[in-house]
Amino acid sequence: MKKLTIEELKKIREKAQTEIQARSPEGKDRIVVHMGTCGIAAGARETLLAILDEIEKRNLQNVIVTQAGCIGLCEYEPIISVQKVGTPKVLYKYVTPEKARRIIAQHVINGQIVTEDVLSTE
Amino acid sequence: MPERAHILICAGAACISAGEESFKSALEKELKEAKIYEEVKIIETGCFGTCDLGPVMVIYPEGIFYIRLKPQDARDIVNEHLLKGRVVERLLVREPELKIFLPTINELPFFKNQVRIALRNVGFIDPLNIEEYIAREGYSALGKVLTEMTPEEVIEEVKKSGLRGRGGAGFPTGIKWELGRKAKGDEKYIICNADEGDPGAFMDRSILEGDPHSVIEGMLIGAYAIGAKKGFVYIRAEYPLAIKRLTYALEQAKSYGLLGENILGTNFSFDIEIRIGAGAFVCGEETALIASVEGKRGMPRPRPPFPVNSGLWNKPTVINNVETWANIPEIILKGADWFSSLGTEKSKGTKVFALAGKINMTGLIEVPMGITLREIVYDIGGGIPEGRKFKAVQIGGPAGGCIPAEYLDTPVDYESITSLGAIMGSGGLIVMDEDNCMVDVAKFFLSFTQDESCGKCVPCRVGTKRMLEILDKITKGDGEIRDLEELEDLANVIKNTSLCGLGKGAPNPVLTTLKYFRDEYIAHIKDKKCPAKSCIALIHYEVIREKCRKCSICFKNCPVGAIFKDYDGTYVINQEKCTKCGICFQICPFKVIKKE
Ligand SMILES: Cc1cc2nc3c(=O)[nH]c(=O)nc-3n(C[C@H](O)[C@H](O)[C@H](O)COP(=O)(O)O)c2cc1C
Ligand code: SF4
Ligand code: SF4
Ligand code: FES
Ligand code: FES
Numbered sequence: 001m002k003k004l005t006i007e008e009l010k011k012i013r014e015k016a017q018t019e020i021q022a023r024s025p026e027g028k029d030r031i032v033v034h035m036g037t038c039g040i041a042a043g044a045r046e047t048l049l050a051i052l053d054e055i056e057k058r059n060l061q062n063v064i065v066t067q068a069g070c071i072g073l074c075e076y077e078p079i080i081s082v083q084k085v086g087t088p089k090v091l092y093k094y095v096t097p098e099k100a101r102r103i104i105a106q107h108v109i110n111g112q113i114v115t116e117d118v119l120s121t122e
Numbered sequence: 123m124p125e126r127a128h129i130l131i132c133a134g135a136a137c138i139s140a141g142e143e144s145f146k147s148a149l150e151k152e153l154k155e156a157k158i159y160e161e162v163k164i165i166e167t168g169c170f171g172t173c174d175l176g177p178v179m180v181i182y183p184e185g186i187f188y189i190r191l192k193p194q195d196a197r198d199i200v201n202e203h204l205l206k207g208r209v210v211e212r213l214l215v216r217e218p219e220l221k222i223f224l225p226t227i228n229e230l231p232f233f234k235n236q237v238r239i240a241l242r243n244v245g246f247i248d249p250l251n252i253e254e255y256i257a258r259e260g261y262s263a264l265g266k267v268l269t270e271m272t273p274e275e276v277i278e279e280v281k282k283s284g285l286r287g288r289g290g291a292g293f294p295t296g297i298k299w300e301l302g303r304k305a306k307g308d309e310k311y312i313i314c315n316a317d318e319g320d321p322g323a324f325m326d327r328s329i330l331e332g333d334p335h336s337v338i339e340g341m342l343i344g345a346y347a348i349g350a351k352k353g354f355v356y357i358r359a360e361y362p363l364a365i366k367r368l369t370y371a372l373e374q375a376k377s378y379g380l381l382g383e384n385i386l387g388t389n390f391s392f393d394i395e396i397r398i399g400a401g402a403f404v405c406g407e408e409t410a411l412i413a414s415v416e417g418k419r420g421m422p423r424p425r426p427p428f429p430v431n432s433g434l435w436n437k438p439t440v441i442n443n444v445e446t447w448a449n450i451p452e453i454i455l456k457g458a459d460w461f462s463s464l465g466t467e468k469s470k471g472t473k474v475f476a477l478a479g480k481i482n483m484t485g486l487i488e489v490p491m492g493i494t495l496r497e498i499v500y501d502i503g504g505g506i507p508e509g510r511k512f513k514a515v516q517i518g519g520p521a522g523g524c525i526p527a528e529y530l531d532t533p534v535d536y537e538s539i540t541s542l543g544a545i546m547g548s549g550g551l552i553v554m555d556e557d558n559c560m561v562d563v564a565k566f567f568l569s570f571t572q573d574e575s576c577g578k579c580v581p582c583r584v585g586t587k588r589m590l591e592i593l594d595k596i597t598k599g600d601g602e603i604r605d606l607e608e609l610e611d612l613a614n615v616i617k618n619t620s621l622c623g624l625g626k627g628a629p630n631p632v633l634t635t636l637k638y639f640r641d642e643y644i645a646h647i648k649d650k651k652c653p654a655k656s657c658i659a660l661i662h663y664e665v666i667r668e669k670c671r672k673c674s675i676c677f678k679n680c681p682v683g684a685i686f687k688d689y690d691g692t693y694v695i696n697q698e699k700c701t702k703c704g705i706c707f708q709i710c711p712f713k714v715i716k717k718e
Contacts, residue, residue, distance in 0.1 A: 003379030005387040006265045009256065016257035022128045022163075023246065025183035035206045048126070052161065056124050064183040065126045067207035 018061055027085060029063045029108055034079040036070020042077035043096065050097035051080070054104045063108060076119055082107050093119035125163035127204060128182040132245060134169030134331055135324075135363050137176035141192065142166075145177050148193035152200040162204060165254075168332015168367075169324075170245040171486035172232060175215065185226040188213040232483050235502045237464065239472050240288075240448040241488045244332030249367050252374040255335040261380055263454035264342050268388045271454075276347040277303060280450070282458035284470030289315055289406075289443030290521070290548050290623070292469075292536045298440055301430040302348035305438035312345045312353035312392075313415070313434065313441040317399055317406035318548065319358070320519030321570055325474040325549045326444035328486055330357070330364035333448065334371035338381070338394060340447030343454060345392040348440050353394040356411050358401040369396060403520075403574035407622050408433075408441050410576070421576050422622035443548065445474055465491035469535035469546075477503050479552040480510065489534070496530040499553060510555040514638070518547030520567045520574075521627020523634030524560060543634040545627070559656035560639040561646055565593040567631035571624060582625030585616040589632060598659040601647040610636065655717055658702050662718060665706075667692045669714040676706035676715060 004012070021028070031051055035044045051065055073079060076093035082103060083089040090113055092103055099117055106112050113121075129149070133142055146164065153159040170178050175189035181199075186209055188199065195213055202208045209225050227233055238244075247254035255261070267276050281296025302310065314337060318326040330337060341353050357365055372394055375381045383391045397415045399405050405420035412434050414420035433439025449471060453461045462470045469491040475498070477484050482504030489498060495515055499505065506512050514524040523544030525532065532538050539546050554563060572586040589612050592605050613629030620626045636643060645651050652660040665676070665685075670692035677685045677693050684699035685706060695706070695715075707715045 003382075003384065003387065006269060009261060009265055009386065012253060013256050013259070013262070016253040018124075020128070020247070020254060020257050022125060023130070023182045025185070028183075030183075032207075037206070040205070049161075052124060052126055066183055067126075067205070069206050069208040 018059075021061065022064055025064050029082070029084045031063060031065045031104075031108065032068045032081045032083075033065065034069070034071055034077065034081070035067045036074070036077075038070055038074040039077045039079065042074075044078040046097050047078045047080065047095050047100045050100045051104065054101050058104070058109070060104075060108070073119070079119060084108065084111060087111075089122040091119040091121070092117045125161060126183075127162040129162055129164045129179060130167050130182065130246070131164060131179040132168070132170045132176060133166035134173065134176075134245075134328060136169065136173035137178060138363070140176040142177040144193050145191045145196065148196035149199065152196045153204075156200050156205060158200070158204060165248045166250075167247060168244040168249050169328040169486055171236075171241070171328075172483065173485045174483065180227050184209075185228060187215060187225065187227040187230065189215055231504070232485075232487070232502055235497065236488050237472050237490045238488045239452050239461075239464075240329060240336070240445045240474055241332070241486070242452065243336060244328060247333065249332050249334055250370055252335060252371065252378060255333070259455060260335055260451070261339055263451035264339050264346075264380070265386055266454060267343050267346055268386055268390055273303060273347045273349065276343060276454070279458045280347070280453060283453045283461040284458075284465070284468075285446065285449055285453060285461065286469065286536065287443055288445035288449070288473065288548065290518075290545065292546060295442060295446055298430060298442070299344060299347050301428075302350075302438055302440040305431050307438040309352070309437045310348055310350040311434045311437055311439040312341050312348070312350045313408075313411070313439060314341055314353065314355040314444055314447055315406060315408065315411060315441055316355055316357040316361070316364070316444045317401075317411060318361075318444070319401070319403035319406045319574070320548055320550045321567075322478045322552060323476045323519060323548060323550045325476055325486060327361050327364045329444050329448050329474075330361070330368050334364075334368045335375065336448040336451060337368075337444055338371060338375055340442075340450035341394060342380070342385070342392055343450050344440060344442065344447070346390055348438070350440070351392055353392065354397050354415055354434070355394060356397045356399055356405075356415055358399045358405075360401050365396065365398065372396070402576070403571075404576045404622070404624050407624060410622070411441070412439065421578050422624075424621060445549070466533060466535045468537055473534065473546065473549060475549045475551040477551050477553070479516075480506050480555040480558070481553040482507055491535045492533045494531050494533055495525065498534065498551070499530070503553070506553065506555050510557065512553070513556055513558055514554045514560065514563075516544075516552040516554065516563060516567070516631065517550070518545035518630070519550040520571045521545060521623060521630055522547045522550065522567075523630045524554070524563065524638060525634070526638040543630065543637060545630070557654055557656060559597075559652050559654040560635040560642050561593060561597055561652075562654075562656055564632045564635040565590065565597060568593060568628060571628040575624060575628075579619075579621040579625060581616045582620040582622075582628065585612050585620075586625070586628050588612055589616075589629065593632070596643060596646045597652070597657045599646065599650045599657075601643075603644075603647055605647070606636065606640070606643055651718070661702060662697060663695055663700060663702065663704070663707050664716055664718070665693050665695060666714045666716055667694070669712065671712050671714070673711060676710050679705050679709050681705065 033048045177191045285295045286292040410420040410422040429439040474488045577583045672691045
C-alpha cells in the first residue's frame with residue numbers, strides 16, 4: 001500500500017466512521033422492525049432486508065435499524081416504527097418491502113409521514 | 123449491505139481463558155443457521171474491564187451487555203435477541219441489591235461512573251483493524267502536530283495539560299519532553315515502558331491488547347516533539363497476546379505509511395521496534411530497562427545522569443509508560459484545557475486502575491483524578507462481597523501502602539495518596555476486608571519485592587530479607603514487641619539508602635500497616651492471636667462440647683484423623699494432630715466448631 005497523505009487519512013476516516021456508526025446510536029434516527037413470531041410469519045424479515053438494502057443504496061449515515069418483539073398487535077404485522085430525532089415515534093402497519101422503501105424515502109429522508117400506512121403515533 | 127447489529131465480543135486475555143473462542147464459534151454457527159450472518163458484524167475487542175463476568179459482549183445499536191457466555195447461549199442470542207428483538211434476560215448483569223436487570227452497558231454503575239481517555243477505544247474497536255482506530259479520530263492528532271504545530275508547541279501543550287507519568291513516579295510528562303528536546307545529542311530515542319510487573323496489575327497490557335495504535339500514535343507525537351527517529355516498546359514475554367497485537371499494529375501502521383520514512387508526506391520519519399523482557403520486576407525501572415534494551419543485564423544504575431540526558435546507548439532518551447503514551451493523542455486533539463479541566467489542582471486527567479481483592483466488580487477501570495476511594499470501592503466496584511466489612515485498600519503495588527477505612531474519602535491524586543504513606547503507583551488497587559490479616563498482607567508484598575530484588579545493593583538485598591524474617595516470626599506467634607521498632611529502623615535505612623525505587627519503596631507496605639494497623643501487630647505479638655483469623659499458626663479450632671450434637675460428621679471428614687470421640691459421645695479435636703485445614707469448621711452442620 002502506498003503512503004498515506006493527510007487527505008487520504010481523512011477519506012479513510014470518513015469511510016470507516018460510517019462502518020462503525022451502529023456502535024453510537026445516540027442522536028440517530030431509528031427504525032425498529034417488530035419481529036415477534038407473528039411478525040416473522042407475516043414477512044418481517046423480508047421487510048427488514050429491504051430496509052437494510054435501501055439504507056445501503058441511499059448511503060444513509062444517520063439511521064440505525066433494530067428489531068423488537070411482538071407488541072400484541074399481530075393482525076397489523078409486519079409493523080415497523082420510525083423515530084426521527086426530535087420527533088414523535090410513528091408506527092406503520094402492513095409494511096411490505098415496497099412500503100418500507102417508500103417510508104424510508106418519504107419519512108426517514110424527507111420527514112413526511114406516510115399517513116395512509118400509519119397505525120399510530122406516539 | 124450495512125450490518126444492522128455490531129456484536130462486540132471481548133477478546134481480552136481473561137475472557138479468552140474463560141472460553142470466548144468457543145462461544146464465538148458457536149455464535150457464528152447459529153448466525154449462519156439463522157441466515158443472518160451477513161446482517162451482523164462480529165468484532166473481537168480488547169478488555170471491557172469486567173473480567174470477572176467474562177466472557178462478555180455488547181450488542182449494538184442497543185448496547186445490550188451480556189455476561190458469562192457459554193456456547194449453548196449462542197442460540198438464544200441469535201433467535202431471541204437478533205431475530206425477534208427480545209433481550210435474553212438470564213444473560214444480563216443483575217444488580218444484587220435492586221434485584222433488577224441492567225440491560226445496557228451505559229446503565230451499569232461500573233461503566234457509568236468512569237471517564238475513559240486512555241481506555242477510550244479499549245473494548246469498543248477491533249484492535250486488529252487500524253481503520254477502526256482511524257474512525258475514532260485515530261492518527262488525527264499526529265496529522266495535526268505534523269502540519270500545524272512546531273515541536274515546541276507540542277511540548278507546551280503537553281506541559282499545559284498537566285499530564286504526569288502514569289508509570290508510578292508521576293513526573294510531569296511535558297517537562298520530561300522539554301528536557302529531552304533540549305538535551306544535546308545527534309540521535310535521540312523514545313521508549314515505551316510496558317514492563318508492568320506489579321502483581322495483579324494489567325492496565326498496560328489491556329491497553330496494548332485493546333488499542334495498540336493509541337500507544338503508537340502517542341510515541342509518534344513524542345518522537346516529533348523531542349526529535350527522535352527511533353523508538354522501542356519494552357514488554358515482558360508473559361504478555362504474548364499484547365505482543366502479538368502490538369506487532370500486528372506496527373505492521374499495519376508501517377503499511378499505511380504511518381511509521382517509517384516521510385510520514386503523512388512530511389519530512390518526519392520514525393520507526394518502532396519491540397524488545398521483549400524476561401519479566402523481572404526491576405526491569406521496569408527505567409535505568410535497568412535501558413540496560414536490558416541494550417542487551418545487558420537488567421540492573422539499575424545510579425541517577426543522575428538521567429535517561430533524558432544519557433539513556434539508551436548514552437543518547438538522550440524519553441521513557442514513558444504505556445498509559446502515559448495512550449493519553450497523548452487525546453490531549454493534542456481535544457486540547458490541554460480540556461484535559462486539565464479533569465482532575466484536581468495538581469493531578470490532571472484520569473487514572474486507570476486494576477481493581478482486585480475483596481470487591482464485587484474486579485476488573486479494569488478509568489476514573490478522573492480526585493475521585494474518592496469510597497466512590498471507587500462502592501459506586502464503581504459495587505462494594506464488598508457478602509456484606510463483609512471494608513478494611514483497607516492496598517494502592518500502588520509493592521511499593522505502595524495500605525489505606526484504612528477512615529481515609530475512604532481521600533481523593534485519589536498523587537499528593538493525597540502520598541501524604542498517607544502509600545503511592546499512586548501504576549494502578550494496582552487491592553481491596554481488603556475484615557478477613558485479611560494486615561501483617562500477612564505486608565508480608566505478601568515484601569516477599570514479592572524481596573524475591574525481585576536484583577541484589578546489587580545491600581540494604582535492599584539484605585534489609586528486606588531481615589524484615590521478612592521478622593514478619594514471619596510475628597505471623598507465627600514468636601514475635602516480640604521490640605521487633606516492631608526494628609522493623610521501623612530497617613525500613614527507614616532501606617528507604618534512604620537503596621539504589622533504586624524497588625528498594626526505596628519496598629518497606630512501604632510494612633510502614634503503612636504498622637502505622638494504621640499497629641494493634642494487629644500487637645495482637646499477634648502479645649496475645650498470640652490473629653484478629654483476622656488468617657495466620658494459620660495463630661488460630662485453632664475447637665468443638666463447643668456443650669453444643670455438639672454428636673453427628674460425627676467432623677470426625678469422618680478430618681483428613682488427618684485429629685478428631686476423636688470422647689467418653690460422653692461428643693467430639694474433640696486433638697490440637698497436636700490438627701493441621702488447621704478448616705474442613706471441620708466448614709462442614710459441621712450445626713456450626714458448633716469455633717475458630718479462634
Ligand atoms: C522497581 C521499579 C519498577 C518499575 N516498573 C515500572 C513498570 O512496570 N512500568 C512503568 O511504566 N514504569 C515502571 N517504573 C517507573 C519507571 O522507572 C519510569 O519512571 C517510568 O517508566 C517513566 O514513565 P512515566 O513518566 O510515563 O511514568 C518502575 C520503577 C521502579 C523503581
Ligand atoms: S534497591 Fe534492590 S532492586 Fe534496586 S538496585 Fe538495590 S538491590 Fe537491586
Ligand atoms: S481443622 Fe482440619 S485437621 Fe484440624 S481437626 Fe478440623 S478437619 Fe481436622
Ligand atoms: S478480558 Fe474480557 S472483560 Fe477483561
Ligand atoms: S459432629 Fe460434633 S460438632 Fe459436628
